[in-house]
Every structure is written in C-alpha cells, then in structure tokens.
Amino acid sequence: MRDPDNAVSGLVEGPVVQAGSVHGNVYLTGPVPLTVVPAQLSTPPTGFAGRDAELVRMDEVLRDGGVAVLKGPGGVGKTALALHWLDRGRERFPDGQLHADLALPSGEPVAPEDVLGQFLRALGVPAAQVPSGLAERTALYRSVTTGKALAVLLDDAVSAAQARVLTPVSGTTVVTTRRALLGLLAGGAEIVTVEPLPVEPALALLRARLGGERVAAEPDAASDLVRFCGGLPIALCVAAARAVARPHRSLARLVAELSDERARLDGLSTEGDLSVRSTLDAAYDDLPADLRRLYRALGLHPGDGFGPEVAAAMLPLDVSAAQAGLDALVDASLAEELDEGSYRLHELVRVHARGRTLDEDGEEERAHIVRRAARWYLHAAHRANRVVMPARGIICSVPEPADFTWPQVFSAHAPALDWLSGHRATLLALTREALHRSWPRLAYELADALQPLLILHKHREDAVASSELGLRAAESTGDATARDRMRKRLARALVAHGDWAAAQEHAVDLLDSSRIRGDRRGEAGALKTLGLVALARGDLADAVTSFQETAEILRSLGRRRSEGLVLINLSEALVRLDRHRSAIEQARRARQLLSALDDPDPYNVARAVAVLGQAHLAEGGISEARPLLEQALTTFARLGSGHERAGAHRLLAQLARRIGDEEQARSHEDLARKLLATRSW
Incomplete structure (x- = not known):
C-alpha cells in the first residue's frame, strides 16, 4: 500500500492537524506563557562601603525612573554600587529585574539583538514568538515593557547605541561603563561618576x-x-x-x-x-594606536596634575592633539580630569602604563620622553619664578625650545605660585630621575628652580631633599661654583630643619674652601650661614659678628640685594639682644637697598619692613610699628607666604597686648595658628 500524501496546500498560520478521520472534539492551544517574574540580579557583594554620595546621586536621578550611567575605571566597583542600590529598592520593581553583561571577556560588544532575545524570553514571550531581527525585537521589547515597573542593569556597556535599544519604555535602567556614552546622555540619561574609594x-x-x-x-x-x-x-x-x-x-x-x-x-x-x-589590558587594547602611544608616555610622567602642554612636549604633539588625546583617555576611564587643563592617572593605571612602555618602547625612546618632560618643567618653573621672584637669578644652560607651549597661568603672581606649589612633587621627582639617568646639569638646574617656592612656603623637608640632590648633581658636573652654591643652600635648609650640627659642618668647610680659593662671595655666603646657625642656637653675639662681616664683604663687592638680605638677619639678631636702635638702623638700610633694586623684590622688602616694625615694637614705638607690620602682612598675603604672614600676625598680637586689646591679640594668634597648621614645614 502506498503512504498517504502528508502535504498542506496554501498559506496556513497557527497549529495544523491532519488526520484521516477524527472522532470527538479537537482542542488547539498555543504555548503556555511564562508566569515567573524575572529576578536576574545577583546579591550585592559583601564589604560595600564609602558610596554615600553616589547613592544619594542615584536616588536623585532615579527617583521617578529613568536612566543612570555609572561611569568609572574598570574595577572601581560600578556593578557593586548598582547592585547595592537596586537591592535596597527591590519593592519598587514588582515586574522584575533584568541583567546583562554587554561586553565579552575579549572586550568585544555583545550583540544587542541577542540580549533582547534573552530579555523577551525572561519577560514571558515564548521563544517561537521572538522575532529574528533587531528592529522587530526592539519594537516587541518596547511593547512588552510599556507600563512595567522594571529594573534593568546593563553592565559594561560598549556604546550608547547598544545600551539605548535595551532601555525599557518604563521602569529604571542602570548602565555601567568605562566609556563616555554621550548618546545616552544626550537622550536624557544622567551620569554618576564612580571614583576609587577613599x-x-x-x-x-x-x-x-x-x-x-x-x-x-x-x-x-x-x-x-x-x-x-x-x-x-x-x-x-x-x-x-x-x-x-x-x-x-x-x-x-x-x-x-x-x-x-x-x-x-x-x-x-x-x-x-x-x-x-586583564581589566586594564582590555581598556588599553580598545585604544587606537595614537592613544596607546600617549598612554604609554604618560606612564613615564612622575606625578599628578599634568596638562596637555607637557603631554605635547613629551611625544611631541600639537597641543590640540594632546588635549584631544587626554580627553579621549578620560572618556575611556584611563585618566581623570582634576580641573580644567589638569589630568592624572590612577596609581594602578600609571603602573600599568609604565609597564606597557617598558614592554613596547625602547630605552632610548623612553629616555627621550623623560628628558623632554624634565626640560619642559624646568622652563615652566623658570617662567613661574620670573613672576614669583623676579629679582632672583635664573640658572639654565639650555635655551627654551621653540616647540614648547605653556599654560596661561604665568602672567600673575598668585596663579604662578599655585602652579609651582601644585607641581612641587613632580619637580622633585624629575630632579631625582635626572640624577638617576646621569643628567647632572639638568638635575642641578631643576633643584635650583624649586627654591622660590621652598622659600615662600617653607617646605623644609623638601628643601633639604632638593638641596642634597642638587649638591650631588653639582659634584657630578665638576662645577665648583655650582657645588658651593648647593652646599650653602643645603646648610641653610638644615638650619631651618633644626639640624644645626650638620649645617655648621657644611658652613665651616665652605668657609675654608672659599678662603683658599680667594672667593669673597663664597666666603660671605659661608659666614652668613654660620650666622644663621648661631642665631638658631641663640648665640646672638656670634650671629651679629658673622652677619656684620658678611655685610662688609657684600658691600665691598657691590652686591646690594645680598647685603640687604643679610641686614635683615642682622636686625633680627639685634632685636633679640635688645639693641633696638641699631636694629632699626639696619632694617631701614635693608629696606632702602631692596626697594632700590632694578628687579623688584617685594617679598624681601616686606621682610625688611616686618623686622623694622618688630624693632620699633621692641623699643616701644607702637605708632611706628603698627603701619609697618600691617604693610608687611598685606604684602605677605598677596605673595602667598603663609609662614611670614603668620609671623606678622604674631607681632601684631604682641602689639595688641601692649595696648590692652586682648580680643585683637587672640584674633591675630588664631590666624597665625591656622596659617601654620595648613603648611607642611
């Protein structure tokens, strides 16, 4: 017998039953819909802490639903934050929670149509009724989620387009990413920045x-x-x-x-x-070749707070290209923008970038990058110093490269000093690096360039460290003048640091060598240093003698600025010896010399004015002392010299007590304490 033909003609939708004969009723039904509410979120990890500000921000952004984009570097805890926030508000999402990782372990994006298929099936759509195309799945997803109180967590989004089609019509969506999903933000999503834990x-x-x-x-x-x-x-x-x-x-x-x-x-x-x-490798592998090169170069930068100008100098690049590259690294969560024009790498990111350049770039290339960075900082410091202390000489053996560009902060005293302060650690680190790489002249000049900041802000430990580095560098160059300059500076830094014995030893050796060479200026520097040691120890008579001998030598050499500076020290010693009239005379002479310089020296003029006010106060001349001390205080405040400003406040406190104004005296003392507390001596 031949088999019956089992064929259906025409277009048929739905179930089909073919039979030779049917007895009784036939009931046709489709697949049974899924009634389980999806709960795809995992339990938040243990040890969650320190995200109060981010949680408050998420509360604000997602109060009535919407989309929050948690952006931060890989491994910073974006998913943990999202899970913690969603877990504590589970009752707000009775229609379920969906979760998808949008990046493969290789870093490649997951196709959004695949995630849509998973979401639709989880929401009860039978597999046979899930469309095959992206457009159809997107449309069905929107229909299914309309009016739903859903929570959707989209982890490690690669692009805005990928995340956008997975955002439900209703409910709350949290997207984690290390990229700048500008398309989502333009569509109304709000960003929550996730930074490393304090x-x-x-x-x-x-x-x-x-x-x-x-x-x-x-x-x-x-x-x-x-x-x-x-x-x-x-x-x-x-x-x-x-x-x-x-x-x-x-x-x-x-x-x-x-x-x-x-x-x-x-x-x-x-x-x-x-x-x-692997987290950092994945982020690095996502970068184009030019950004990888910039990233590796930044791994050689020794400190935080670099700008596009130094990044451009290191490679070299056009500044606009460096700026665009830094912004792209920020978008990729491999760099952080501290302020406008200032960036940094997270410590582990810097370690990773440095490892990459050690693996991929040759030693000659790395040395070239570091040297250009060091030269850029040296000339930038000189530009700042010309504004901060115009009377102080600049030591530099190499002309400023024509292809270097500079930030717009060197036109006024306050921003120039702020720049020096913000890059103090970088300048010190580059001094060490230059010495380590056997670039002694560059190391010596970098150490010297730090001095105006160290004078104004009294970073005593750094003053000792930079002077020690400068001395080692100067000795390597064989330049006797440079060596003596740094030895004198080290001795004076040791005085301020309280190591009087070491300072005295350096000063005595410097005095002997200067006299042997017939170097009168070096002799004066050594004598002044011995006077500073004696003054610190309280040997006031010896201090006066040393300062007087120093002043005589400098006067004979026509060194007016140096003479004025030592007369300030002499006046201080005379005040402490109660020789007030002599102290007033020397302070007046110091003020006269320093005020008449061709290059202004407002800081040291203010020091002379302050000691003149102190001498008048010690003599009982209240009316003479007050305007002098107030003038000095105003100048120190303008120049950003907290230590000297605190000293002026303390002298004004003494003056207030002399006239019985205890409230004013306490006010000045409090201001002095606050100023000293904010500085690291």
Whole structure:
C-alpha cells in the first residue's frame, strides 16, 4: 500500500492537524506563557562601603525612573554600587529585574539583538514568538515593557547605541561603563561618576574581608595595602583574598610582595574575573594606536596634575592633539580630569602604563620622553619664578625650545605660585630621575628652580631633599661654583630643619674652601650661614659678628640685594639682644637697598619692613610699628607666604597686648595658628 500524501496546500498560520478521520472534539492551544517574574540580579557583594554620595546621586536621578550611567575605571566597583542600590529598592520593581553583561571577556560588544532575545524570553514571550531581527525585537521589547515597573542593569556597556535599544519604555535602567556614552546622555540619561574609594571606606572593605582583628593588628600594613591598591575595590578584594588564603602570613609580607611595581599588577590579579591587569589590558587594547602611544608616555610622567602642554612636549604633539588625546583617555576611564587643563592617572593605571612602555618602547625612546618632560618643567618653573621672584637669578644652560607651549597661568603672581606649589612633587621627582639617568646639569638646574617656592612656603623637608640632590648633581658636573652654591643652600635648609650640627659642618668647610680659593662671595655666603646657625642656637653675639662681616664683604663687592638680605638677619639678631636702635638702623638700610633694586623684590622688602616694625615694637614705638607690620602682612598675603604672614600676625598680637586689646591679640594668634597648621614645614 502506498503512504498517504502528508502535504498542506496554501498559506496556513497557527497549529495544523491532519488526520484521516477524527472522532470527538479537537482542542488547539498555543504555548503556555511564562508566569515567573524575572529576578536576574545577583546579591550585592559583601564589604560595600564609602558610596554615600553616589547613592544619594542615584536616588536623585532615579527617583521617578529613568536612566543612570555609572561611569568609572574598570574595577572601581560600578556593578557593586548598582547592585547595592537596586537591592535596597527591590519593592519598587514588582515586574522584575533584568541583567546583562554587554561586553565579552575579549572586550568585544555583545550583540544587542541577542540580549533582547534573552530579555523577551525572561519577560514571558515564548521563544517561537521572538522575532529574528533587531528592529522587530526592539519594537516587541518596547511593547512588552510599556507600563512595567522594571529594573534593568546593563553592565559594561560598549556604546550608547547598544545600551539605548535595551532601555525599557518604563521602569529604571542602570548602565555601567568605562566609556563616555554621550548618546545616552544626550537622550536624557544622567551620569554618576564612580571614583576609587577613599582611605577609610577602603579599610572598611578590608575589615569586611579579613576581619577587624587582623586589620587592627597591622594598621600600617593595612594602610599600605590600601595605598598600593589605589582604592580600587577589585584590587582590594584580590589583596584580601591572598591574605585570607594565607592566614598565617603577615599583611606586611603581602605589602612587601606588592612593593615592586612591575610585579604589583600580577599580584593583584587572579584567574577569572578578579584581575586588575586583564581589566586594564582590555581598556588599553580598545585604544587606537595614537592613544596607546600617549598612554604609554604618560606612564613615564612622575606625578599628578599634568596638562596637555607637557603631554605635547613629551611625544611631541600639537597641543590640540594632546588635549584631544587626554580627553579621549578620560572618556575611556584611563585618566581623570582634576580641573580644567589638569589630568592624572590612577596609581594602578600609571603602573600599568609604565609597564606597557617598558614592554613596547625602547630605552632610548623612553629616555627621550623623560628628558623632554624634565626640560619642559624646568622652563615652566623658570617662567613661574620670573613672576614669583623676579629679582632672583635664573640658572639654565639650555635655551627654551621653540616647540614648547605653556599654560596661561604665568602672567600673575598668585596663579604662578599655585602652579609651582601644585607641581612641587613632580619637580622633585624629575630632579631625582635626572640624577638617576646621569643628567647632572639638568638635575642641578631643576633643584635650583624649586627654591622660590621652598622659600615662600617653607617646605623644609623638601628643601633639604632638593638641596642634597642638587649638591650631588653639582659634584657630578665638576662645577665648583655650582657645588658651593648647593652646599650653602643645603646648610641653610638644615638650619631651618633644626639640624644645626650638620649645617655648621657644611658652613665651616665652605668657609675654608672659599678662603683658599680667594672667593669673597663664597666666603660671605659661608659666614652668613654660620650666622644663621648661631642665631638658631641663640648665640646672638656670634650671629651679629658673622652677619656684620658678611655685610662688609657684600658691600665691598657691590652686591646690594645680598647685603640687604643679610641686614635683615642682622636686625633680627639685634632685636633679640635688645639693641633696638641699631636694629632699626639696619632694617631701614635693608629696606632702602631692596626697594632700590632694578628687579623688584617685594617679598624681601616686606621682610625688611616686618623686622623694622618688630624693632620699633621692641623699643616701644607702637605708632611706628603698627603701619609697618600691617604693610608687611598685606604684602605677605598677596605673595602667598603663609609662614611670614603668620609671623606678622604674631607681632601684631604682641602689639595688641601692649595696648590692652586682648580680643585683637587672640584674633591675630588664631590666624597665625591656622596659617601654620595648613603648611607642611
């Protein structure tokens, strides 16, 4: 017998039943709809801390639904923040929670149509009824989600277009990304910036993972762990996991293992998702070639707070290209914009960038980049110093390169001084680097360029450090004048630091060598330094003798500015010896000399005015002292010299007590204490 023909002709939609004969009723039904409410969000990780400001911001942005974009570097805890916020508000989403990772482990984006298919099926759409095309799936997703109280978490979004089609019509969407999803922001989404954890929340995370007792037993090591991890939760979690796996090992041992920069990223990475290196590698691999080159170069920059001008000098690039590159690195969450025109790399990002340049660039190329950076900072410091202390000489053996460009901050005293202050650590680090790379002349000139800032702000430890570096550099050059200049500076820094014995030793050796060479100016510098040591020790008679001999030599050499400076010191010593009339005469002479200079020296003129006011006050001349001290205070405030300003306030406090105004005296004393408390001597 031949098989019956099992064919259907025409267009048919829906179920079809073919039978030779049917007895009874036939019931046709479609697939049973899914009634389970999707709950795809995982439990928030333990140890969550330090995100109060971000949670408040999310409350504001998502009060009535909408889209929040959590942007920050890889491993900063964006997903943990999103899960924590969504978990505490689960009752707001009775229609379910959806979650999708939008990037593959390779960094490639997940196709949005694949995620839409998963979401539609989770929302109860039968698999057979899920359309095959992106447009159809998008339209159905919008229809299904209309009127729903949903929460959708889109993790690691690669593009705005990818995230946009996955945003439901109703409900709340949280997108995490390390990229600038400008298309989402233009469409009404609001950004929540997620930065590394501050110290205390980072320690709280460690305590949650390690236990409070273990952290309390080694507080210094725990603090070092936080510093090495740079506040990145992913790094902190890996460090904690390593410590948990070795409960009998100290945290100090783990810190020692992480102290090597080249090994640090591997030490903060594990197999699987918890890998600082793979997180940064993925971000780096996403960059085009020109941005990778800029990123590697910035890994050689020794400090925070670099601008497009120095980035342009390092490669070199046009400044506009450097600016665009820095903005692109910010968009990729590999750099942070501190302020307009100022950027930095997170500590672990800097370690990663430095590792990349060590792996991919030759030593000659790296040295060229560092040298150009050092020269740029040297000439930038000179430009600032000409504004901050125009009377002070500039030491520079290399002309300013024509292709360097400069920030617009060197036209006035306050911004120029702020620039020097903000780049103090960078200048000091570059001095060390130049000496390490056997560029002694450059190291010497960088150390010298730091002096105006160190004079005004009295960073005493840095003054000693920079002078020691400068002295080593000067000795390497074989330049006796440079060596003596730095030795004198080191001795005076040691006086201010309280190491009088070492200062005296340097000064005596400098005096002997100067006299042997017949160097009268060097002799004067050594004598003045010995006077400063004596003044600090309270040997006032010896101080007066040394300052007087110094002044005589400088007067014979026609060094008017230097003579004026030592007369300020002489007047101070005479005031303390109660020789008030002589102190007034010397202070007046100092003020006259310094005021008549061709290049203005307002800082030292103010010092002369202050000591003149002090001498009048000591003699009882209240009416003469007040205007002088107030004039000096105004100048010190304008020049940003907190230490000298505090001294003027204390003298005005003495004056107020002399006339019985105790309230005014307390006010001046309080101002002096606040000024001194804000500085690191």
